[in-house]
Amino acid sequence: MSYHFFVQSDIVFGKGSAGELPGIIKSHGLKNVMMIYDEGVKAAGIAEKVLEQVEKADVKIIIFDKVLPNPSNELVEEAAVLAKEAGVDGFVAVGGGSSIDLAKAVNVLMTNPGTIGQYGGIGNVKNPVLPLVAIPTTAGTSSEITNVVALTDTQAVCKYVIIDNKITPTNVIADPEFTRTMPASVTAATGMDAITHAVESYISNMANPLTEYNSLKGLQVLYKNLPKAVKDGSDMEAREQMMLGCIIAGYGFSNANLGLVHGIAHTLSAHFHLAHGMANATILPYVMEFNAKSCPEKMVELAKAIDLPVTGNMEEDQYLLAKELKKLAEDIGIRTLSEQGIEEKDLDMLADDVLKEPVLNFNPRNNITKEQILDILHKAF
Incomplete structure (x- = not known):
């Protein structure tokens, strides 16, 4: 092939x-x-x-x-x-x-x-x-x-x-x-955007060995350095590594495409002008949880790449990454949808529009329903 x-x-x-x-x-x-x-x-x-x-x-x-x-x-x-x-x-x-x-x-x-x-x-x-x-x-x-x-x-x-x-x-x-002068909040949101690129491209149904290598390596570099860059913006080693990880992950996703996280984020930005990185960061853990059953082996590989403690029990290990991304988002100050001004009455309309997003074609879990998107939005709310 x-x-x-x-x-x-x-x-x-x-x-x-x-x-x-x-x-x-x-x-x-x-x-x-x-x-x-x-x-x-x-x-x-x-x-x-x-x-x-x-x-x-x-x-x-x-x-x-x-x-x-x-x-x-x-x-x-x-x-x-x-x-x-x-x-x-x-x-x-x-x-x-x-x-x-x-x-x-x-x-x-x-x-x-x-x-x-x-x-x-x-x-x-x-x-x-x-x-x-x-x-x-x-x-x-x-x-x-x-x-x-x-x-x-x-x-x-x-x-x-x-x-x-x-x-x-x-x-x-x-x-x-x-x-160097990028505020901590922007560092956090853009860094999570890069992490989203890494994990979404790794599990994309368009991924191949060349893209997967870049996606995994990008995730490793970004995960290790993002908390440091958010905590201390003058840590130039962390800043340089974040820029490097962003480029590496970019090679992965520009060839493998992205998935449901970006489909939801695009819709949030179009309707409510949410910053793209923050929209991705808010949604990311819940979409990874949703996708896990469709690509459990890849979810475990991502978890291993950042040294999460796998147990050997696939039923548990496939969710390690989603749990860790949720913790990371909370630790670096990523806001919920409600904290970003989204109201519960908006979720139904958003779910309808997400279904129109072409990027869903590359998501590992397909035949996505409105009810499933609403469930993700409620969890991120």
């Missing part, structure tokens, strides 16, 4: 790696570069540091700093108009998944006609895109190395994805110094 495993980005990793940005820009022969980031990155002083490096490349710089969480089609179109008017020939995206995803989406429209919504799904981007340098400031989404963009359709009130190898960032600068 043959397996496909896609890896593309040229990665510069480690403290001080941002200093290589001018050379990267020059290597692409860029003249008009759009920098994309949000207000948080600007307030933390990170945008200014990156801008200093871009200026060394002697290029014209166009700024788009209006990025919002769960970026919408309208925001993509707005940025694309500005980029086209300025004759942009390359991008530098600085921030978390929202900034990098927005840049990837705008990049699609620079060389492909129409509106961004028409590119939803797998393999619908026809033309190659422009150079894009991704500089993550969180350790969670893995957007810097994946072929995936997650956007919000405000008219349909849903999140959808564009999956295409062409949209993967050309270069990545993974400098853990840029995660």
Whole structure:
């Protein structure tokens, strides 16, 4: 049997790696570069540091700093108009998944006609895109190395994805110094997002030996270092390891896809604008509990990977991971759905919409019912 495993980005990793940005820009022969980031990155002083490096490349710089969480089609179109008017020939995206995803989406429209919504799904981007340098400031989404963009359709009130190898960032600068100022709550939520990527991709029905290796290794690195990074944001060894684990897990999930956790999280974000990482973190333990009977051996392998005390009794051991993830979420301050403003009356509507999520096709337990989703939502409530 043959397996496909896609890896593309040229990665510069480690403290001080941002200093290589001018050379990267020059290597692409860029003249008009759009920098994309949000207000948080600007307030933390990170945008200014990156801008200093871009200026060394002697290029014209166009700024788009209006990025919002769960970026919408309208925001993509707005940025694309500005980029086209300025004759942009390359991008530098600085921030978390929202900034990098927005840049990837705008990049699609620079060389492909129409509106961004028409590119939803797998393999619908026809033309190659422009150079894009991704500089993550969180350790969670893995957007810097994946072929995936997650956007919000405000008219349909849903999140959808564009999956295409062409949209993967050309270069990545993974400098853990840029995660130093990330608040503990964001560190926790984005870190749990990365752990979700690791475990969901490992049990995905699209997983193969190449993806499984990355998913397991990513989980090990993330599980060991997340509590340290949340407890002490200046622990740069833990910060660097979190960034490393995020990239490793990203290779796994971008090839194996995800499952029910993300299906629920996408719906929560679309309707209530929950931060993606926090939505995943809240739901994760209960979906792992739900999935356990469909892939008990893999659940035990995940438990063993992080040294949980297996007993040899499959009926018990298959739930060890779910229990540990619930404890981890509580220890690092992940909030329940009710604590995030969701009301019990909202759960029925949410369950209906989760059933429409394409990502459920990759979940190991299939034929999922509305009642089963409601049970998960109530447990997370």
